[in-house]
Amino acid sequence: MNRFYRISRRVAPLLLLIVMSHCTQKPKPQEPQKVFESLETSETGIDFSNNLSYNNEFNVYKYRNYYNGGGVAIGDINNDSLPDIYFTSNLEKNRLYLNLGNFKFKDITENAKVGGSRPWSTGVTMVDINSDGYMDIYVCNSGDLNGENKQNELFINNGDQTFKEMAADYNLDDKGFSTHASFFDYDKDGDLDVYILNNSYQAIGSFDIRRNGRGKRDVLGGDKLMENVDGRFVDVSEKAGIYGSVVGFGLGVTVGDVNNDGWEDIYVSNDFFER
DSSP states (O other), rough: OOOHHHHHHHHHHHHHHHHHHHHHHOOOOOOOOOOOOOOHHHHHHHOOOOOOOOSSSSSTOOOOTTTTTOOOEEEEESSSOOOOOEESSSSOOEEEEEEEEETEEEEHHHHEEEEEEOSSSEEEEEEEETTTSOEEEEEEEESSSSSSOOOEEEEEOOSSSEEOOOOOOTTOOOEEEEEEEEOTTTSSSOEEEEEEEEOOOOOOOGGHHHEEEESOOTTTTSSSEEEETTTEEOOOHHHHHHOOOOOOOOEEEEEOOOOOOOOOOEEEETTTOOO
């Protein structure tokens, strides 16, 4: 027993030194783990590109939102639990890609009939607008400064990976310079209403605030709140207190219950000297 004690007395300081040395050693820095991985077109099959052709007839000098880009929406259009992707294009056809699984996608735009017929698509939203269990696609359009070819488009899902354009049937073929749309039940009646975000069509230098007037509603440049009334949408902007003058430069909109009172609120981001 005495021998064991003597050996312990000799070994203890060494053990203490080893423990202390380990405590003072800094851990080796770990390599940061990547959260996302960029996949090539050859891997995914997604070859969409929003190509712009700069020319003398239509450019950033003629249209200030020329370089604002398009939009993208993700949703399951065929109820196979795989999210599909819809891209909007400014000068070319919009594109719909069906998710095949394992990050493989197939362009089904032509067969689905969702390429669009307008020249300048912007924001896009996937939403089951008619509550039939299938995602529909609502596309905002703009860009046609002098013409009447900028109505928004609504592609209703037929349930077989094809769609039918029916914006006029729902009174959602808005002719303004639309940027985006947000669907939500603003009046809590069990169906979806929509906030349509528009951008002013007037040149910045042409504004005279007193002459244009912030209080005067504008059908092309002003935002709109559309209430769903038995499947057809009705403009309730003025009644609801939605600001919608020509002095409007809406770029983004989101909806949420900001003050936790049980009612959805609307937050709009604007460009230039908008309030």
